[in-house]
Amino acid sequence: MALINCPSCSERISSKATVCGHCQCVLAEMSAEQRLSMQKVSKIEQSQKLMNQSMIAMLLFCGGFGFMFWGEPEPTSWQNSIATGAAVLGFSWYILNRARIIWLKRK
Numbered sequence: 001m002a003l004i005n006c007p008s009c010s011e012r013i014s015s016k017a018t019v020c021g022h023c024q025c026v027l028a029e030m031s032a033e034q035r036l037s038m039q040k041v042s043k044i045e046q047s048q049k050l051m052n053q054s055m056i057a058m059l060l061f062c063g064g065f066g067f068m069f070w071g072e073p074e075p076t077s078w079q080n081s082i083a084t085g086a087a088v089l090g091f092s093w094y095i096l097n098r099a100r101i102i103w104l105k106r107k
């Protein structure tokens with residue numbers, strides 16, 4: 001029994017499985033060609049999702065940073081804490097997404 005990647009959700013499943021246990025995708029009636037094209041589509045979808053997420057992360061970062069810059073909140077106020085939090089979160093999320101996109105492309 002070998003392990004393969006599910007063409008739909010990319011989880012590791014048995015090559016003899018007829019249905020993916022993760023996404024319920026039916027594999028039995030699929031030809032090798034169909035699996036390959038499905039794998040490609042899901043890869044594109046995944047990277048698109050990650051791109052969208054990094055866009056949101058970027059907006060979060062810009063929003064937080066912009067508010068700190070132009071809103072000039074009091075350094076001890078809760079607005080400042082939220083703006084800093086949003087900027088830090090957005091930045092780390094963005095970096096994480098970029099790393100995941102690179103990793104996805106390497107696979």
Ligand SMILES: [Zn+2]
Nearest residue numbers: 006009020023
């Ligand atoms: Zn699956």
